[in-house]
Amino acid sequence: MSDDTSEPSHHARPRRKPARAEDPAPRTVGFVLVPDFPLMAYTAAVEPLRAANTLSGCELYRWWHAAPGGGVVQASNGLGILTDVAVGARASADRVFVCAGGNPAEFDDPSLFAWLRGLARHGATLGGISGGPYLLARAGLLSGRRCTLHWEHVPAFEERYPEIEVVRSLFEIQGDRITCSGGIAALDLMLDLIGRDHGAGLAAGVSDWFLHNQIREGLSPQRMDLRQRFGVRDPRLLRVLAAMEANLEAPVPRVALADLARVSVRQLERLFREGLGRGLHRHYLHLRLDRAHQLGRESALSRAEIAAATGFANADELARAERRRHRQAEA
Structure with missing residues (x-):
């Protein structure tokens, strides 16, 4: 520990009233x-x-x-x-x-x-x-x-x-x-x-x-709900989106997702294209690739560990998926 015992500077406060005897200790x-x-x-x-x-x-x-x-x-x-x-x-x-x-x-x-x-x-x-x-x-x-x-x-x-x-x-x-x-x-x-x-x-x-007209409680959620984030209202689609985000390490099969929505796989694919502008598989893949990118940027995990954490068989499969998305973005 350093011997520096200097007191931190106390910042000036505008419009302060004279101190009162009952003022609490800062x-x-x-x-x-x-x-x-x-x-x-x-x-x-x-x-x-x-x-x-x-x-x-x-x-x-x-x-x-x-x-x-x-x-x-x-x-x-x-x-x-x-x-x-x-x-x-x-x-x-x-x-x-x-x-x-x-x-x-x-x-x-x-x-x-x-x-x-x-x-x-x-x-x-x-x-x-x-x-x-x-x-x-x-x-x-x-x-x-x-x-x-x-x-x-x-x-x-x-x-x-x-x-x-x-x-x-x-x-x-x-x-x-x-x-x-x-x-x-x-x-x-x-x-x-x-x-x-x-x-x-x-x-x-x-x-x-500060024009903050509602003080939020600590347990309030950090993010907007799925309805707001994706601009969708269909409860079937919302149930599937929530299941996807909760299961990136072990992706849920399409049939199980369709069962969750109580529709056929073909109907679920149509819901995704109409509501999100892309198919079910592509949306799920993008969620997993986004998570892989996050882990690569913010953790010391190896590529193999990141692949396992995002539902890919190995690092090579993850790399191929990343390259395909990059090519599609450039197209």
């Missing part, structure tokens, strides 16, 4: 930003704290930033955030959130992981946003816990950490561990925490400040 929130972190998720987490300070007229929250290597850390869009706490420094915090995007499976920084474990031992609640839960798991901080993370990272995470229960919710608060799927779900998470800390009235005021 909570300190740390943000550990991993290079290429998602700016939207970070902003959705930090801005509600600023708004809570402004609307309450006192400093309810203060925050600091850290990043591997220190200095200025760049978001995925190139915007830089200046850090004010060094990784390894003694830093006080009530909550610390790790915000990561890109490919968190490839990130490895033992010194950062050790520092996070130290913060947890000293009583800080540890949280992860977007791909941040992946790094908490790498640090051994999610053992025996339930967590969520961005849906794009879930397949690779489940392959690597089968012992950790993953729920596809907006956020999960489990005692001294908090995980969030990212994006604007970070706003809903912070509104929940503000409500717990200072009451539902202030949380509602912050939500209204």
Whole structure:
């Protein structure tokens, strides 16, 4: 651990009222930003704290930033955030959130992981946003816990950490561990925490400040339902689509899918062409290839392991399917 004991800078707050004797002690929130972190998720987490300070007229929250290597850390869009706490420094915090995007499976920084474990031992609640839960798991901080993370990272995470229960919710608060799927779900998470800390009235005021007219609960789903995503209404087609997405490792035979829809295979093929503009087999194949691409980008699995996880007999069969799709896209 470093001997750096410098206090993190406390950000100026607009329109603050004079301190009152009854003002609560401010909570300190740390943000550990991993290079290429998602700016939207970070902003959705930090801005509600600023708004809570402004609307309450006192400093309810203060925050600091850290990043591997220190200095200025760049978001995925190139915007830089200046850090004010060094990784390894003694830093006080009530909550610390790790915000990561890109490919968190490839990130490895033992010194950062050790520092996070130290913060947890000293009583800080540890949280992860977007791909941040992946790094908490790498640090051994999610053992025996339930967590969520961005849906794009879930397949690779489940392959690597089968012992950790993953729920596809907006956020999960489990005692001294908090995980969030990212994006604007970070706003809903912070509104929940503000409500717990200072009451539902202030949380509602912050939500209204950001034109967020419905505070979503943590267990709300991350993604739009199949009806919205694919623009289909036929319940038979929706049942089959759900079965396909739930069975990529061991694809369901066409006859079984038709039985699920209570139609013949020929009728099911027609439903797919009319509703989605492509046949049943091609749609299922594209789902499996998309998952294979995700695993290849975000996990350390071998090609053979990725093939097995997406219903292909071997890596060669997967490669042939990828080449065919590429040729079709160019045609």
